[in-house]
Amino acid sequence: xxxxxxxQIALLLSFTTSLSLSYDLLQLQQQQQRSSLACLKxxxxxxxxxxNCHQDRIDFKFPxxxxxxxxxxxxxAALVIQEMLQNVLxxxxxxxxxxVWNETIVENLTDExxxxxxxxxxxxxxxxxxxxNMTMRDTMTTLxxxxxxxxxSKYLRAKKNSICAWTVVQAxxxxxxxxINRLTNYxxx
Amino acid sequence: MLASLEAMALVxxxxxxxxxxxxxxxxxxxxxxxxEVSIIxxxxxxxxxxxxxxxxxxxxxxxxxxxxxxxxxxxPGCQHITGSKCDFFPLINFYEEIKFRVRAExxxxxxxxxxxxxxxxxQKARLGPPEVRLEAEDKxxxxxxxxxxxxxxTSIWDMDALSFEFSLVFWENSSxxxxxxxxxxxxxxxxYDLSTETTYCLKAKARLSxxxxxxxxxxxxxxxxxxxxxxxxxxxxxxxxxxxVLTWEYRDVNVTFRAQWLHAFSKLxxxxxxxxxxxxxxxxxxxxxxCVFPQSVFQKKEYYFRVQASDGNDTSFWSKEKAVQTEMYSxxxxxxxxxxxxxxxxxxxVKAPKKQFDTFTYEIILWxxxxxxxxxxxxxxxxxxxxxxxxLTPYCIKARVLLQDKWNxxxxxxAVVCEKTKPGAAASIPWVIPVIVILLLAVIAFxxxxxxxKCFNYVFFPVFKPPxxxxxxxxxxxxxxxxxxxxxxxxxxxIIENTQSVIIVEEPEETDEDYRKYSSQSSQDSGNYxxxxxxxxxxxxxxxxxxxxxxxxxxxxxxxxxxxxGLHSS
Numbered sequence: 098x099x100x101x102x103x104x105q106i107a108l109l110l111s112f113t114t115s116l117s118l119s120y121d122l123l124q125l126q127q128q129q130q131r132s133s134l135a136c137l138k139x140x141x142x143x144x145x146x147x148x149n150c151h152q153d154r155i156d157f158k159f160p161x162x163x164x165x166x167x168x169x170x171x172x173x174a175a176l177v178i179q180e181m182l183q184n185v186l187x188x189x190x191x192x193x194x195x196x197v198w199n200e201t202i203v204e205n206l207t208d209e210x211x212x213x214x215x216x217x218x219x220x221x222x223x224x225x226x227x228x229x230n231m232t233m234r235d236t237m238t239t240l241x242x243x244x245x246x247x248x249x250s251k252y253l254r255a256k257k258n259s260i261c262a263w264t265v266v267q268a269x270x271x272x273x274x275x276x277i278n279r280l281t282n283y284x285x286x
Numbered sequence: 287m288l289a290s291l292e293a294m295a296l297v298x299x300x301x302x303x304x305x306x307x308x309x310x311x312x313x314x315x316x317x318x319x320x321x322e323v324s325i326i327x328x329x330x331x332x333x334x335x336x337x338x339x340x341x342x343x344x345x346x347x348x349x350x351x352x353x354x355x356x357x358x359x360x361x362p363g364c365q366h367i368t369g370s371k372c373d374f375f376p377l378i379n380f381y382e383e384i385k386f387r388v389r390a391e392x393x394x395x396x397x398x399x400x401x402x403x404x405x406x407x408x409q410k411a412r413l414g415p416p417e418v419r420l421e422a423e424d425k426x427x428x429x430x431x432x433x434x435x436x437x438x439x440t441s442i443w444d445m446d447a448l449s450f451e452f453s454l455v456f457w458e459n460s461s462x463x464x465x466x467x468x469x470x471x472x473x474x475x476x477x478y479d480l481s482t483e484t485t486y487c488l489k490a491k492a493r494l495s496x497x498x499x500x501x502x503x504x505x506x507x508x509x510x511x512x513x514x515x516x517x518x519x520x521x522x523x524x525x526x527x528x529x530x531v532l533t534w535e536y537r538d539v540n541v542t543f544r545a546q547w548l549h550a551f552s553k554l555x556x557x558x559x560x561x562x563x564x565x566x567x568x569x570x571x572x573x574x575x576x577c578v579f580p581q582s583v584f585q586k587k588e589y590y591f592r593v594q595a596s597d598g599n600d601t602s603f604w605s606k607e608k609a610v611q612t613e614m615y616s617x618x619x620x621x622x623x624x625x626x627x628x629x630x631x632x633x634x635x636v637k638a639p640k641k642q643f644d645t646f647t648y649e650i651i652l653w654x655x656x657x658x659x660x661x662x663x664x665x666x667x668x669x670x671x672x673x674x675x676x677x678l679t680p681y682c683i684k685a686r687v688l689l690q691d692k693w694n695x696x697x698x699x700x701a702v703v704c705e706k707t708k709p710g711a712a713a714s715i716p717w718v719i720p721v722i723v724i725l726l727l728a729v730i731a732f733x734x735x736x737x738x739x740k741c742f743n744y745v746f747f748p749v750f751k752p753p754x755x756x757x758x759x760x761x762x763x764x765x766x767x768x769x770x771x772x773x774x775x776x777x778x779x780x781i782i783e784n785t786q787s788v789i790i791v792e793e794p795e796e797t798d799e800d801y802r803k804y805s806s807q808s809s810q811d812s813g814n815y816x817x818x819x820x821x822x823x824x825x826x827x828x829x830x831x832x833x834x835x836x837x838x839x840x841x842x843x844x845x846x847x848x849x850x851x852g853l854h855s856s
């Protein structure tokens with residue numbers, strides 16, 4: 098009889114400790130999703146009316162292994178998110194986007210992306226950065242992501258930062274943030 | 287016949303020989319050996335060793351192909367090269383596989399292709415040293431760093447601009463110059479508190495993940511003579527009401543000041559027009575050594591501030607930059623609290639007024655409306671259930687936000703909210719205790735029931751009969767006593783021994799005192815009994831002692847099978 102009660106208490110204790118450990122991850126997940134939401138809001142504030150840019154549409158070939166719902170560890174998910182945020186930032190730095198957005202919007206977007214990258218670096222990726230042994234597979238994923246963003250940048254340069262080119266890229270970036278939100282689910286391991 | 291055969295053989299041999307010659311002419315070159323591609327920043331270098339057998343004017347040509355195209359493309363700058371290496375600057379996707387092939391040529395003949403194993407340029411590329419530009423002030427040196435690679439937007443390192451780290455070595459170019467090693471992510475650094483009119487030198491190397499470059503060449507510069515107008519000192523930052531206040535110190539009067547700000551992350555990106563210092567509104571040409579500006583202008587997390595003095599003709603150098611984390615200074619507004627009451631617990635909802643910062647901790651103070659003893663709770667969640675409260679009692683709550691990150695900042699307390707708990711049912715949490723009590727009661731009830739059942743059985747279905755001796759005295763003729771009583775006695779004894787719990791009953795005429803006499807007698811006499819009966823005697827005495835006569839209401843007879851020996855003797 099007594100042993101049954103002890104078992105119950107033990108179960109209750111382990112449940113609460115696991116809850117407290119994962120709570121920070123839950124907060125991080127919510128915080129990342131809030132940040133993505135802020136970025137999406139900024140991305141949607143284009144000046145002028147949206148034009149019909151269907152003929153400029155192109156498949157930039159986002160890496161398949163990130164889209165498929167395979168099991169990611171939370172560090173890998175954070176690493177992928179970090180790489181994505183860094184490259185989205187790079188697109189706005191390298192290419193003039195003032196044909197489509199106000200400067201303040203771009204500045205706010207830049208700041209939000211920087212802030213989020215900082216946050217990831219000081220939480221999940223804290224130990225990761227000190228351990229330089231990235232596995233081969235992680236490197237390949239990073240390379241494929243960089244390749245994808247390189248194609249977007251090349252497209253913008255080829256189209257000379259036209260409104261239609263940026264509109265196509267805007268749609269692609271909006272899709273990026275929904276992928277990021279899906280990746281935050283892996284924070285719960 | 288033989289001669290014609292010989293002739294034919296000769297012709298055949300000659301033909302074959304000529305054929306082989308012709309073949310040798312077509313592929314007289316051997317393919318180049320050990321072709322290697324090395325990449326430093328944006329420069330690809332193809333190197334090979336010509337085969338030793340080649341004589342004369344041999345040239346080499348190379349092609350490349352990427353995974354996105356199917357055919358081989360001639361490599362510009364690497365066609366018909368006489369040496370053994372060539373440089374080229376492809377504008378390709380550096381993150382996709384590329385392959386090369388090289389062959390030797392001489393006049394009309396070409397060798398077979400030597401194929402280089404495909405690789406990903408970004409992985410193979412090595413870092414070149416960074417570029418440095420120095421700018422001198424009177425007591426400071428500004429260091430502008432440039433990451434390796436081209437800066438026209440087509441470099442292999444373009445997409446990693448934010449990930450570079452630099453290691454600097456800085457020293458005074460004199461006999462006692464000590465080397466200072468600095469690690470930084472910033473593209474702009476400043477070395478302060480230097481001597482005027484002195485030469486300082488610097489060398490730097492770049493790092494990207496595990497790629498490290500060699501040190502750059504040494505750059506040196508002379509600091510200027512002391513500038514007349516000194517820069518402002520001791521720049522401090524503070525908050526007051528809903529504004530920020532920037533203050534500084536300056537000795538002279540008759541100067542005006544202006545203050546500028548910068549996003550902290552600007553220092554992480556290569557310097558260009560987009561990340562320059564900006565003027566703070568209300569802080570241009572001010573005569574006071576402070577300026578006030580609203581908090582709403584600076585809502586991001588980290589900034590740098592600097593101040594400069596001017597006397598009309600001349601401006602000073604910029605003051606030391608003040609790094610500010612606005613979280614430290616901004617006032618946190620109090621949260622809004624609401625409550626819902628359940629049986630004996632309260633469900634509290636805390637809502638932060640604005641999602642300024644990420645990690646909130648709430649401190650909740652709870653007290654009963656009547657008393658003043660307060661209970662403090664700290665929680666990270668914005669909805670909390672407080673259990674274990676008294677039902678039908680009004681409780682009051684107030685909460686405040688704690689930022690426990692670095693500076694232990696708190697907001698003021700929210701408004702007080704009071705709520706009465708609902709009438710309670712059994713407490714939900716200490717459910718273990720009632721269950722244990724119930725179980726104990728159940729066990730006790732079971733024992734009592736068992737006891738009652740035995741009584742019942744004894745009363746209505748008595749197992750024990752009067753002692754054999756008495757019974758047989760009353761029923762049977764004396765003559766049969768000797769034979770039958772002994773049997774029945776043993777039978778009786780057998781029956782008695784089977785009953786563990788002995789039911790002692792009161793004879794109607796006997797009083798309590800007599801009863802006690804029996805008990806004392808049986809205990810005293812227990813020593814006289816035989817061994818087999820001793821345990822039984824103990825049992826009887828125990829039973830007598832345990833069960834009070836008053837408790838029993840069942841009439842009956844004392845077990846006399848045993849006491850027929852002892853009791854009757856009294």
